[in-house]
Amino acid sequence: MEQILRFFRNYEIWIYVILGVLAIWQIRKFAVSWEELRGAFFGMEREGAQSRVNAAATMIVILIIMAVVEFTIVTFVAPTVPGANPLPTTTLDLLATPTITLPAPTQNPDATQGVTPTPGEVAAAEGCTPGQVNLTAPLNGDTINGSVTVRGTADIINFGFYTLQIAKPGDTIYLPIQVGQQSVKNDVLGSWDTTALSPGAYMLELMVTDNVGNAQPPCDIQVNVQAAP
Known part of the structure; x- marks a missing residue:
């Protein structure tokens, strides 16, 4: 299939x-x-x-x-x-050098188990609007592995659907991993299985579209995927 x-x-x-x-x-x-x-x-x-x-x-x-x-x-x-949207492998030069240095994020007690903050250089979260289009777990800069529960909010006027998608930093093509037909408020948006991914930095994006096809500014965060233990 x-x-x-x-x-x-x-x-x-x-x-x-x-x-x-x-x-x-x-x-x-x-x-x-x-x-x-x-x-x-x-x-x-x-x-x-x-x-x-x-x-x-x-x-x-x-x-x-x-x-x-x-x-x-x-x-x-x-x-x-x-599975119908294969990610590019690490043999391709898709990584961009981040230019914004952030302090190490603090541990969020509500974050998904297995998610830990990673200090260092990460891209700042962009486009997130609390209460409308927002990701709360994992957090920007977190290190993740295995199956990760993605939480946040996808709740706009005239809601149509939302899409969770991923890409390498600097890549303009995002690959969908989850599509939701119901609005979500401070709850589970979907599950992301990272076991098949090569370790490294990835952008996680939440895109929310209204019922006439107008996409809202997406919420983007950067996370670091580690190899499963």
């Missing part, structure tokens, strides 16, 4: 291109057959032209359905399956 979803994500553009070319071809066939049908005077001639019109129209509908299915899979299905 994950391999199939990954295929549709990786070759999304090519799938649309192929479907578009086939659609143009079938639309041309439909137009030619329609003109033949309008100019036909004899019964057999009209039947043949009508058959070609019906075949071209059927293919156009099928191609439209295939495009809708591709869009649905890539936009709504694949983001909910973490």
Whole structure:
């Protein structure tokens, strides 16, 4: 299942291109057959032209359905399956040197078990709005391992859905790990299994979107993933 979803994500553009070319071809066939049908005077001639019109129209509908299915899979299905969104490995040079030095954060008693603060240079939390779009566990700069419960708030006017997603610092492409359809206020947003990740720094982002598709400024924190003991 994950391999199939990954295929549709990786070759999304090519799938649309192929479907578009086939659609143009079938639309041309439909137009030619329609003109033949309008100019036909004899019964057999009209039947043949009508058959070609019906075949071209059927293919156009099928191609439209295939495009809708591709869009649905890539936009709504694949983001909910973490295995369909592979992270880049540490062999790629994706790390950016942080420029903001923060003091070591204090231990939050409400933070998820297994999360400990890490001193050093980390990117400052950005875009977080308490009571609306906010992450409370893990905290910015924490060190985590294993399965981590992510807590916070995703509660805006005209709430639509929220997405938890991750990336390497400096990377502009975030990979979804959790999608929620219900608003959350100071509670569990989702679970993040870090066991398959390479140790290192990661950005954790909470993105909240309203019911008409407008995304709010995301809440971003940086955490350090350690190898599972």
